[in-house]
Amino acid sequence: MTNANNAYVEHVAIRVADIDWHVRFFREVLGMTIREATPEGQVPYQVWTIGGVQLMSFPGFEAAPSNDAGRLAHLGIMVEDRETALAAAQRWNVKELPQGRNWLQLPDGLAIELIQAHGDAVAEALAVQPRA
Template structure:
């Protein structure tokens, strides 16, 4: 942006909260495919109400949730996720029954309708971002 304005601060999105029907499926998918380990759990570990991952996901258990069609206003368009190894993530995702999307082979649709765009990160960038403790003061 070419403007003389200087914003008062800089920011980034630390996490994205999404409602999911099957929280256990999503916990396993984000861990086994993308290596997003647990950061925090709300509720019992065997039946969490909410689950936060290292890497920015907040999964909210909503068993009766019905996502609106992806072309309807108000629904999250997609998540862009940086990965250390795009090919490894795509190979791991094949076994999860996710649907490919027409945007490209790195675009996946999860069972609840959430679209995820996987992107190859530059070497070391994911580790650097994950080393940030979002709760540190």
């Protein structure tokens, strides 16, 4: 049976305690650059990355120190080179989770799973311009 409507997740919005740390981590470790941001001082301050992550900063927001922070279970992130991303992530005070060395917990509790892409899957996904 075919579905007339196909869909994918365009972005996931995540509340974070330190948005600047998260922007730097997603950019420097995973190569996710900023696509859009609200003006500084706007509440909530928000940043969207190319790659589908929306980071939201609210004054006074405190994340729980464990993965049960209530935000979401984890982010599965497809990477071109998992070993390079894992090596880069180690310099960011992340914690390896019991699920495996490619499961990382960021300092304020957000969990990510780094998944090795095959072929040009990442480049092909990033080439899609759904808002154009």
